[in-house]
Amino acid sequence: MEPLVEVEELSGGYSPRRPVLHGLSFSVAPGEMVGLLGLNGAGKSTTIRHLLGLMKPFAGSVRIGGVTLEEDAERYRRSFAYVPETPLLFDELTVQEHLRLTAMAYGIDESTYAGRAERLLGEFRMTDKRSAFAAHLSKGMRQKVMIMNALLAAPPLYVIDEPFLGLDPLAVRSLLERLNEEKRSGSAILMSSHILSTLEAYCDRYLLLHDGRLIVSGTLEALRESAGMPGATLEQLFFRFIVPERDAYGT
């Protein structure tokens, strides 16, 4: 199956003299949920920013849906929906208006939008907040709006950065159930999070970043084999791969 995300030898960051990412290569296939793991500062957010086209690689390439941003910006952007760690909303728009704006931007027709919006508002218990301004929502509710926007667009790829921060347990469950559903229907999901138990329960593969390098990747079984720790949890594997390096730095 043709991969949806293809990252090849990606080096990037804020200054070419001090790159944050060093030659990353990975792919994400349709119908696959991939967990992006690493300590703070490992390069997870920088990787995501390169995928989104917010940063330009110093070397290497990023393809989404078979094209780079330069080749076909519109196709590239319509191939994914992004849920950032910090919700990005227009203060003067209501929840419902954000959903409508998203539907219009992704070219979703009105009847499909209406059906999806109602379902999402119900699932995320936001029906009574549909007319509230984004400026008046709590952090968790703002995050729900971002998640609803992404799910409303139903793109081939979801890029999700720390989605659980500020969400109530019911919303976390709704999100994970919907992501599983999207995965089954063929969408790819790249999710970054520090909640390893959740990633272990839901992801098919993992990318472990450390100091801007991909130190290990693969299924849970592959990671166990690579670490020589049969039956280990993702958390045990994470510490196995990360901690020896930290010790090597004398920290």
Added chain:
Amino acid sequence: MEPDLEMLRRRRAEAWRKAVAPYVRDLARSGFPTFVVLAALAALSGYTAFLETVPPDFPITAVGAVVMALLLVRSPLRTHLRPADAVFLMPREHEMERYMKSARRGGYISGSALMLAAWLIYAPLYGQSGAPTGTAALVPALLVLKALNDAGAWRERRMARSAARRLCRLLRAALTLAAVYALFTEPLPAALGFAAAAAALYAAVCRLPARHRFPWQRLFDEEARTRRRYERFFRSFTDLPAEDETPARRPYAAWVAGLIRHSRENTYLMLYTLTLIRTDIGGMLIRLIAVGALAGAAAEASGALAGWAGAIAAWLFALAAGMQAGTVRHAHRHAVWRHLYPLPEAGRQRAAVRVAAAAHFACAVPLGLAAGLPAALAGRYAPAAAAMAGCLVLVPAMARRLRRHMDREAAE
């Protein structure tokens, strides 16, 4: 963190002055000061002429009492507090009196200066009212009233419930108006006695509602509002990034967005429509319509400039409305959504121009009508037609100008 809180507030005030200094320079270069000076000279000349022929039935005392009461009740406070202070300054709440001292002093001095300037302007008119107390003798009384009002405003800020705060403010305004009226009409000792009784009544009532020890949230909100007001003002003369502003619902206008056809090419049209209506741009347009319509109607009624004053006022306000509506092009220029969502970039400029032109048209019609209708009813058909036509002609002219502006900005 600065150990001395009084010094900290002073440093913040200084930093604020330094931050706005470049914008003040832009303002000085914009020609706005010349406009203000000319407007002040024109107003002064009109006022001087009015003083020579004050109609016998003109309510000198009532007008003076209302103006002075408004200036006395208004008690702005520049604290320079920011939400982050909830973390850093809150633990030192017991020391905040030192921080607030200079804020209160600054508020009192600037408020008193404004009030005394108004008193100076009003004094010649007051002299003609046959009041029992001299102009100079009332100055100390007014200064004491100002101090009492500032203290009252602080008590109101501390009130935990908004309804109680609003009620107390209303009571303070009514009592201040009554006290000023008494000062203007009654012998000084009796008027002072009344003012003291009013202050005691207010103080007794204000003891009842629940109060915060220190009104952190209210001061954060007030400071944010003040900053937004300054930014809005400076943004008229210079390119200033917008800080968070509280949106207004304005359902009487926002329904228009519901009429926009659901299609990808209309994405920016919907966004800009809602932005214009719900943000300060819409608020400013509404104020321009209200003030412009009043000014146009009043100028027309005065019959000045052979009946053309109304039309000229309408054109000026329609021009200002067009410029204000055009500022919608600055909205969302740096929004991250543009990079994350597949917004149809090609239609952005067209949407901004369409929204600005529609809003300008919605302003131009009432402005033209407010000046034109009374003129037509008075049989002055040429100025009536000119008021309406002039306002409407400005709409496509300003839209073309806006398009050129955006082309130039895009090229840069």
